[in-house]
Amino acid sequence: MADTAMKSIGGVLARQGILVAFILFMVGFTLWNPRFIDPDNVFGVIRSSAILGVMALGVTFVVIGGNLDLSVGSMLSFSAIVVLDLHENPAFGPALAIPAMFALTLCLGAINGFLIGYLRLNSLIVTLGMLSAIHGLTLTWSGGQNMDIANQNETWFGVFGRGSALGVPIPVLIFIGLAAILGILLGKTPFGRKVYAVGGNGTAATFSGIPRARVVFITYLVSAFCVATAGLIQASRTMGAQNTVGQGLELEVLAAVILGGASLLGGSGTIFKTVIGVLILGFIQNGLLLAGLEFYVQFVVTWIIIILAVWLDIATKRGKLWSPIA
């Protein structure tokens, strides 16, 4: 009896290790500094994680489908620059700028999806190429200039980044809402199951009649949609953007997704776990700041946590701590 109890505890730890670690971490920090769990602080952390988090939701789809998306950082810069530029264009205004930006960003996602899904090119190199190409596109669009909204008081555009409803910041609402929708899409629908199937074993999925190319294509559209949403929050919050605003985010986003427990080989991971991964990164940063450490200490801590998390994950799967590599 006690044995089975131990086993099931072990099983929970193996499956939900990241959640357990998260809870322990939160409790530890709260005992040490009660301000940590203060609602203001918690909302502050979620709000500042929202942009990274929204991007991570989309990348989760791509990673579960067995691919990578390194172009999300460049794409974020693109969407922020485009929406700000069109906002300032009298022919568009905010009401038209936002859908136009979403359409253009989705086009970029469609290019990724076409090359990787239908032409079956390697996703790492394609999205690496797209990282560079989209950066070039952004610079060409902006002429290398920063974009700013001239009359910040006369537009409702700031609501997505600065507004709040019922005391909850809008970016947090967007993040939670999108996470709920995408969580259901991935976890509860036939499409979601197809994403897992394609990522788990693409050949088997093809033989079971799953349209592999189309599924991969759609994961990149989801990713692009999330990036466009994140770009909107970014642009709205700062009412201005540099051409390099998203630079380097692609790898941080990937770190959050991996920390959540998604395997780079595809076929595993959930939206909920990604949200936990994002929150862990956000709360670590916040906890270290509250502890009076510089922001860059979080990079080192993140490094150690990512490797430990993935290591423990695969160690439990193979039943051995050290790798069998000779």
Place this chain on the structure above:
Amino acid sequence: MQNDTLKKLIKNGAIWGFILFQLVFFEVAGRWWSLSDSAFMDLDSMLLLLKQSAPIGIIAIGMTVVMINGNIDLSVGATYALAGIVMLDSMNWPFMEAMGDASIPLAWLFALFTGSLLGLINGVIVWKTGVDAFIVTLGAMLGYRGLVFMYNGENPTYHLNWTMVDFAEADILGLETPAIVFLAVVLVVWLVMTRTVHGRNAYAIGDNREAAVNAGIRVGPHMVWNFALIGFLAALSAVAFYSGSGSVNPNDGMLFELWAITAVVLGGTKLTGGRGSIIGTLGGVIAIQLLRRGLNHIGAQTETVNLVIGIILIAVLFLDRQLNRKGAEELKV
């Protein structure tokens, strides 16, 4: 049979054909549209080109080895910055200052040691934990960058030593020091990869790790040495560059990993490991730098460079796939 030889020739020669095409295209385009008064294929500017491509180039050579071995290293940009900081900062230490110019080689040694150590750490983690190199070095990219910031905050680190600057700008037959270092690295690593047991084993491991294990090759140590090598080369790249510039920003080297991978892939090395060549990477590095310069020469805006490189990278991938026709085989499995 003959068809195979032809394919091989196309594949190996493609990057050089592309370079030749660029040379002719930019030369003709520059004259034809009289967009530029100067000739494109000017010897001085070509030698300068080699110098400018040295920092990424040296790293790309290391990346080739790691990728042939079936791994990848995303932390090289941060390693580059940290090695540069250690080198310049160490020259400000009292005992080093007391040594005068004799401290220069010692500072270089410190930097190279730092780089090798960081590479070694990655290699040991990949070996002992069995975590994928992509994840290990992705984490290290963040972690090492954190160390860079912890070293000196957000301030630049600098030390100006004219003897060192003179050395970095010294030239032999028009080739400045960084270019010479780059070519020497190409030569040495090419010899290692083609003429030594370690090189042959690295190819074997990347091609089929199971088979390599069965053949009695110790996979782990080879991987560790290759990671140490790329760390060493990232530091060497920093030594070659910062000896001349004398100042490091904590953000230096960002995205270097992606540029290096781009050059390596253009040069024909496979991401899956087991195939690739050092000389091909040399071609890839030159091709990228030539493109930068060429677009500038014909008056295209510098912004278009990124766009063109991205498109070329994807096109190369597509053409390579068409030549290999691996996709057709995959369905049979």
